[in-house]
Protein backbone atom coordinates (compact mmCIF):
# COMPACT_ATOMS: atom_id res chain seq x y z
CA UNK A 79 0.00 0.00 0.00
CA UNK A 80 1.01 3.60 -0.54
CA UNK A 81 1.40 5.89 2.42
CA UNK A 82 2.88 9.34 2.88
CA UNK A 83 6.63 9.18 3.52
CA UNK A 84 7.91 10.56 6.83
CA UNK A 85 11.38 11.45 8.09
CA UNK A 86 11.51 7.97 9.66
CA UNK A 87 11.65 6.57 6.10
CA UNK A 88 14.75 8.60 5.11
CA UNK A 89 17.21 5.67 5.43
CA UNK A 90 15.08 3.38 3.24
CA UNK A 91 14.48 6.11 0.65
CA UNK A 92 18.24 6.79 0.42
CA UNK A 93 19.00 3.05 0.19
CA UNK A 94 16.55 2.51 -2.69
CA UNK A 95 17.89 5.56 -4.53
CA UNK A 96 21.49 4.38 -4.17
CA UNK A 97 20.60 0.92 -5.56
CA UNK A 98 19.72 2.63 -8.85
CA UNK A 99 23.31 3.88 -9.28
CA UNK A 100 24.51 0.42 -10.23
CA UNK A 101 25.81 -0.20 -13.77
CA UNK A 102 23.15 -1.21 -16.28
CA UNK A 103 20.28 0.68 -14.62
CA UNK A 104 20.88 4.07 -16.29
CA UNK A 105 18.98 6.06 -13.66
CA UNK A 106 21.75 8.47 -12.56
CA UNK A 107 25.50 8.89 -12.19
CA UNK A 108 27.13 7.12 -9.23
CA UNK A 109 28.92 10.25 -7.97
CA UNK A 110 26.51 11.64 -5.37
CA UNK A 111 25.19 8.83 -3.19
CA UNK A 112 22.16 9.70 -1.14
CA UNK A 113 22.37 9.95 2.65
CA UNK A 114 19.82 9.92 5.42
CA UNK A 115 20.46 13.63 6.12
CA UNK A 116 19.90 14.61 2.48
CA UNK A 117 16.61 12.73 2.45
CA UNK A 118 15.42 14.23 5.74
CA UNK A 119 15.90 17.70 4.20
CA UNK A 120 14.17 16.52 1.00
CA UNK A 121 11.24 15.08 2.97
CA UNK A 122 10.77 18.36 4.83
CA UNK A 123 10.24 20.02 1.41
CA UNK A 124 7.90 17.27 0.20
CA UNK A 125 4.65 18.49 1.69
CA UNK A 126 1.49 19.12 -0.37
CA UNK A 127 1.31 19.92 -3.19
CA UNK A 128 4.59 18.01 -3.64
CA UNK A 129 4.10 14.80 -1.62
CA UNK A 130 6.39 11.79 -1.33
CA UNK A 131 5.02 8.26 -0.84
CA UNK A 132 6.52 4.96 0.17
CA UNK A 133 5.10 1.61 -0.92
CA UNK A 134 4.93 -0.84 1.98
CA UNK A 135 4.17 -4.55 1.73
CA UNK A 136 2.43 -6.78 4.28
CA UNK A 137 5.52 -7.57 6.37
CA UNK A 138 6.11 -3.82 6.79
CA UNK A 139 9.03 -3.68 4.36
CA UNK A 140 9.29 -0.62 2.12
CA UNK A 141 9.95 -1.73 -1.45
CA UNK A 142 9.71 1.58 -3.26
CA UNK A 143 9.01 5.28 -3.13
CA UNK A 144 7.65 7.89 -5.49
CA UNK A 145 7.10 11.62 -5.40
CA UNK A 146 5.96 14.82 -7.05
CA UNK A 147 8.47 17.67 -7.12
CA UNK A 148 8.75 21.19 -8.50
CA UNK A 149 9.95 21.20 -12.10
CA UNK A 150 11.56 24.63 -11.76
CA UNK A 151 11.82 27.30 -9.09
CA UNK A 152 10.93 29.92 -11.73
CA UNK A 153 7.48 31.37 -10.96
CA UNK A 154 6.08 30.87 -14.48
CA UNK A 155 6.27 27.07 -14.06
CA UNK A 156 2.94 26.92 -12.27
CA UNK A 157 0.65 23.93 -11.84
CA UNK A 158 3.29 21.52 -13.18
CA UNK A 159 5.01 18.75 -11.23
CA UNK A 160 7.82 16.31 -11.98
CA UNK A 161 7.58 12.64 -11.02
CA UNK A 162 10.21 10.33 -9.46
CA UNK A 163 10.04 6.59 -8.78
CA UNK A 164 12.55 4.18 -7.20
CA UNK A 165 11.84 0.49 -6.58
CA UNK A 166 13.84 -2.11 -4.67
CA UNK A 167 16.06 -4.05 -7.08
CA UNK A 168 14.35 -7.31 -6.05
CA UNK A 169 10.90 -6.00 -7.00
CA UNK A 170 11.45 -4.26 -10.33
CA UNK A 171 9.57 -5.41 -13.42
CA UNK A 172 6.56 -6.59 -11.38
CA UNK A 173 4.22 -3.74 -12.32
CA UNK A 174 4.83 -1.51 -9.30
CA UNK A 175 6.29 1.26 -11.48
CA UNK A 176 3.01 1.50 -13.40
CA UNK A 177 1.04 1.39 -10.15
CA UNK A 178 3.16 4.32 -8.93
CA UNK A 179 2.42 6.37 -12.03
CA UNK A 180 -1.31 5.67 -11.63
CA UNK A 181 -1.04 6.82 -7.99
CA UNK A 182 0.94 9.95 -8.90
CA UNK A 183 -1.46 10.89 -11.71
CA UNK A 184 -4.46 10.49 -9.38
CA UNK A 185 -2.70 12.49 -6.64
CA UNK A 186 -1.62 15.25 -9.04
CA UNK A 187 -5.18 15.58 -10.39
CA UNK A 188 -6.58 15.78 -6.87
CA UNK A 189 -4.03 18.49 -6.02
CA UNK A 190 -5.07 20.53 -9.05
CA UNK A 191 -1.96 20.17 -11.23
CA UNK A 192 -2.34 20.92 -14.95
CA UNK A 193 0.70 19.01 -16.22
CA UNK A 194 2.97 16.17 -15.17
CA UNK A 195 6.49 15.88 -16.53
CA UNK A 196 8.95 13.03 -16.22
CA UNK A 197 12.42 12.41 -17.60
CA UNK A 198 14.36 9.20 -18.12
CA UNK A 199 17.59 8.28 -19.82
CA UNK A 200 16.86 6.66 -23.14
CA UNK A 201 18.63 3.45 -22.12
CA UNK A 202 16.47 3.10 -18.98
CA UNK A 203 14.11 0.79 -20.87
CA UNK A 204 12.08 -0.31 -17.85
CA UNK A 205 11.40 3.27 -16.88
CA UNK A 206 10.29 4.27 -20.38
CA UNK A 207 8.18 1.13 -20.92
CA UNK A 208 6.39 1.57 -17.62
CA UNK A 209 5.73 5.23 -18.49
CA UNK A 210 4.29 4.48 -21.93
CA UNK A 211 0.65 3.90 -20.84
CA UNK A 212 0.63 7.27 -19.03
CA UNK A 213 2.92 9.75 -20.79
CA UNK A 214 3.60 11.06 -24.28
CA UNK A 215 7.22 11.20 -25.34
CA UNK A 216 7.75 14.84 -26.36
CA UNK A 217 11.50 15.52 -26.65
CA UNK A 218 14.94 13.97 -26.52
CA UNK A 219 18.04 15.85 -25.40
CA UNK A 220 21.01 14.15 -26.98
CA UNK A 221 24.21 13.29 -25.09
CA UNK A 222 23.58 15.61 -22.13
CA UNK A 223 24.63 13.33 -19.28
CA UNK A 224 27.61 11.10 -18.57
CA UNK A 225 26.96 7.85 -16.64
CA UNK A 226 29.71 5.28 -16.06
CA UNK A 227 31.83 7.01 -18.75
CA UNK A 228 29.17 7.01 -21.49
CA UNK A 229 27.06 9.88 -22.86
CA UNK A 230 23.31 9.46 -22.48
CA UNK A 231 20.20 10.94 -24.11
CA UNK A 232 17.42 12.23 -21.86
CA UNK A 233 13.81 11.58 -22.88
CA UNK A 234 11.18 14.09 -21.76
CA UNK A 235 7.72 12.70 -21.03
CA UNK A 236 4.59 14.79 -20.72
CA UNK A 237 1.03 14.25 -19.49
CA UNK A 238 -1.72 16.82 -19.62
CA UNK A 239 -4.10 16.48 -16.68
CA UNK A 240 -6.59 19.25 -17.51
Ligand SMILES: CC(C)(COP(=O)(O)OP(=O)(O)OC[C@H]1O[C@@H](n2cnc3c(N)ncnc32)[C@H](O)[C@@H]1OP(=O)(O)O)[C@@H](O)C(=O)NCCC(=O)NCCS
Nearest residue numbers: 098105164165170171172173174175176198204205207208
Ligand atom coordinates in the same frame (compact mmCIF):
# COMPACT_ATOMS: atom_id res chain seq x y z
C1 LIG B 1 12.01 2.48 -13.47
C2 LIG B 1 11.16 1.73 -12.45
C3 LIG B 1 10.53 2.72 -11.47
C4 LIG B 1 10.02 1.04 -13.24
O1 LIG B 1 9.24 0.32 -12.36
P1 LIG B 1 8.99 -1.27 -12.57
O2 LIG B 1 8.07 -1.73 -11.50
O3 LIG B 1 10.30 -1.93 -12.68
O4 LIG B 1 8.25 -1.22 -13.98
P2 LIG B 1 6.95 -2.03 -14.43
O5 LIG B 1 7.06 -3.45 -13.94
O6 LIG B 1 5.73 -1.26 -14.07
O7 LIG B 1 7.10 -1.97 -16.02
C5 LIG B 1 8.33 -2.37 -16.59
C6 LIG B 1 8.20 -2.50 -18.09
O8 LIG B 1 9.49 -2.87 -18.60
C7 LIG B 1 9.46 -4.23 -19.06
N1 LIG B 1 10.65 -4.84 -18.49
C8 LIG B 1 10.79 -5.47 -17.30
N2 LIG B 1 12.08 -5.86 -17.13
C9 LIG B 1 12.75 -5.45 -18.23
C10 LIG B 1 14.10 -5.54 -18.64
N3 LIG B 1 15.01 -6.16 -17.89
N4 LIG B 1 14.44 -4.96 -19.83
C11 LIG B 1 13.54 -4.35 -20.59
N5 LIG B 1 12.23 -4.23 -20.25
C12 LIG B 1 11.84 -4.77 -19.08
C13 LIG B 1 8.17 -4.84 -18.55
O9 LIG B 1 7.70 -5.84 -19.44
C14 LIG B 1 7.25 -3.61 -18.53
O10 LIG B 1 6.84 -3.24 -19.82
P3 LIG B 1 5.35 -3.54 -20.33
O11 LIG B 1 4.44 -2.77 -19.41
O12 LIG B 1 5.34 -3.01 -21.72
O13 LIG B 1 5.18 -5.02 -20.20
C15 LIG B 1 11.98 0.65 -11.67
O14 LIG B 1 12.44 -0.33 -12.56
C16 LIG B 1 13.14 1.26 -10.92
O15 LIG B 1 12.99 1.64 -9.77
N6 LIG B 1 14.31 1.34 -11.57
C17 LIG B 1 15.50 1.94 -10.94
C18 LIG B 1 15.31 3.41 -10.65
C19 LIG B 1 14.89 4.17 -11.87
O16 LIG B 1 15.36 3.92 -12.98
N7 LIG B 1 13.99 5.15 -11.64
C20 LIG B 1 13.49 5.99 -12.70
C21 LIG B 1 14.46 7.05 -13.02
S1 LIG B 1 13.95 7.87 -14.50
